[in-house]
Amino acid sequence: MKKPPDLLLDTLRAAVGAAHVLTHEDPSADLAAWEQDWRKRTRGRALAVVRPASTAEVAAVVKACAAAGTAIVPQGGNTGLVVGSTPDASGTQVLLSLTRLNAVRGIDAANLTMTVEAGCILQTLQEVAEKAGFLFPLSLAAEGSCTIGGNLGTNAGGTQVVRYGNARELCLGLEVVTPQGEVWSGLTGLRKDNTGYDLRDLFIGSEGTLGLITAATLKLYPLPAAVTTALASLDWLDSAVEFLSLAQARLGASLTGFEVMNRFSLDLVRRHFPQLAQPLPGAGWTVLLEQSDNESEAQATQRFESLLEAALERGLITDAAVAASLEQARTLWHLREAIPLAQSLEGLNIKHDISVPISRIPAFVRATDEALERAVPGVRLVDFGHLGDGNLHYNVQAPAGVDAQRFLAEHEERVNGIVYDAVMAHGGSISAEHGIGALKREELARRKSPVALKLMRAIKQALDPHGRMNPGRVL
């Protein structure tokens, strides 16, 4: 007689085809790509990796797992940073990969929407939109391999949030398979729909713990006529906040990017990527700003230069370099994007993805820099991120010459405590855009208001009473 797991595997094979149910029983199958998290912090072991190709197949898999009492861990591109999409070590969880649901179901030009399946790669969607004459503005480092389902499941952010919002703001409708294996067809292309509770936003950002997003209707935007990019150097972070206010007043919604980098971030880039030219070296702080214009290149450049001149006159910035070509603009963005890579090359470090109100960013950084320096003399701080959204990747590197592994072992908990205490004291969030996953689950339980946690638990219990959807994540 077959054991229960074998019966489940048979049902899953019948549902999605034997070729799409991968198990450790098959000596030729290597499940590492699904079982290992992106940052290589943990490696789990799945009962099986199941790869349905349609919403109906996803529903069949969920129903089979519900009947068998088996937990499901959904996964898109597996690029998450908080251990949210890999199985635990028990060997009992089904890893449900959504990458075969990768159809673009349609583009509605006059409605400025596209309807796509969860497994579509983000970059593919950017390209599909552009080919149709539109912009899909979600953009982040992992765009070449992350999926839109994962982006929505984690409410991803990225570099254009200051203008277009997070993944949440870019989504009008969802198709979701519930923990019971039912399909909610909420794929509306409507900009206004006040017929009851906002289920869409409840699923977005719930990290697969309430149901599985299988498709989405997304907002498109007209392609801008011109995009201009510049670097500006500043002495103080306070000036960066004032510069942001000025840019918002002058450019309005044309301001599509506003990134900040401290000196040490760019020093690390210089050390590890000396081939990348740095037009404004040695500044205490550097801002990368981007403007998108719907009219013309000339108009965009004129407006941009006028902003930079005003900022120079007011003493907010000390110097500026405007990209004269698309090529130069790319180089400026490379500087920003090279920071996480340079950090990795420098050695292991303690990462944070925090936000505070923009107005409180300078005070937060001052207080936290000082507290960390007191706690770990010589500690090196890689402060950079999306200032336009109040979101910093406030990362902590070992003092020069100190072994990184030992630094982490000795100081990670204490450093996190200092940073998160400061975040809370400044009205901020311990996870701005990466989510909670398994990595920040305990921190969330400690830091989130008890009333909010109670509400969240009540919702989880109501929708997934047996706790089968991505257990051990978020709550």
Place this chain on the structure above:
Amino acid sequence: MKKPPDLLLDTLRAAVGAAHVLTHEDPSADLAAWEQDWRKRTRGRALAVVRPASTAEVAAVVKACAAAGTAIVPQGGNTGLVVGSTPDASGTQVLLSLTRLNAVRGIDAANLTMTVEAGCILQTLQEVAEKAGFLFPLSLAAEGSCTIGGNLGTNAGGTQVVRYGNARELCLGLEVVTPQGEVWSGLTGLRKDNTGYDLRDLFIGSEGTLGLITAATLKLYPLPAAVTTALASLDWLDSAVEFLSLAQARLGASLTGFEVMNRFSLDLVRRHFPQLAQPLPGAGWTVLLEQSDNESEAQATQRFESLLEAALERGLITDAAVAASLEQARTLWHLREAIPLAQSLEGLNIKHDISVPISRIPAFVRATDEALERAVPGVRLVDFGHLGDGNLHYNVQAPAGVDAQRFLAEHEERVNGIVYDAVMAHGGSISAEHGIGALKREELARRKSPVALKLMRAIKQALDPHGRMNPGRVL
């Protein structure tokens, strides 16, 4: 010995002060303003009208009602259109008015946010923001008396949604009193916060059935440097959709209003408000468009005129009139705003607040106009609304000479059936911006997907298991 309701009333008086607990026992108290809905469709009878002045007092009232097993109906400005904020006829419900919670708790200029209490009048908030140098862009007909708590509770829309979104998109954080009388302090000014389920958006638009919004942190925008307004006449609704696409491509986020009106709408305005000049009379369709510019009046005018010329050249519009002054711009908006008033003066009518994908608006209107004309020959259709959001107020007036009261009695149900069938066939919503209340509750149960209804009921049951928050609304 006192009866249970009297004991509750004593507790409520102790919580908020005797002067703020109004009952029918007091012969001098007139509760009509709280018991009668805005459209005068029903008049309820409250056990008491309770007017707390702080979040703590709201919590005390909710706790007292929970202990007594008494239902609560929350109310702001009582301007809702779907009977969502008045008590039923039983005389057992507590009407909880939030208008005394009307403090602006603070403005954070560098963070572009303001934190305000639920009872603040929308127009007051627009003025407070402008005085501080900012725009709070939520704008709708009832703004002089509706409250921000009601706007959020119903996810209000209005005339600037094409650029700034609904109330939902303008809110970053909430303070909420739960059905158990606990306070969730979620008043964050953060643009990015991925720490768990999106409770904010769950409460927004839930019409007071899951908890009571007592305060909110709202987004502000820089004041535009110039606002330009124009009317354009068109032969076909299809042209209006093409014109919208052109305006979006040319103006991007500077397009802050795009309203459409059919000929009969403006004919009614002419009949009842002959003093309002109509610059482009006799057009099949008229578009009112508005542009907000962050740079200068000159730049705005040039860009606007260039758009209108292009639309004329392409044959999308047949004529246009640009407002030459703020005064003229106001007059153009008055034409649009006079439509609902002209309709009321013409007589009772059957109102709808529907949305379909923008691309399907022309087909929807053609099909529905025809179906209604077949069903009720001579029926007069007042088609107008927020084309930029796919939201029409598709209202149905009795044939000329037919008694309106009799028309409603004979045809309302059938007309609603025809309109809502067409809405569903075109992928739309039966309530775009007004919500469900008691008025559309049965329609919702018929029209919404059973899976969505099941999810909504599970959430309601989880957060308000005894069904005490605004019972009989939404679900």
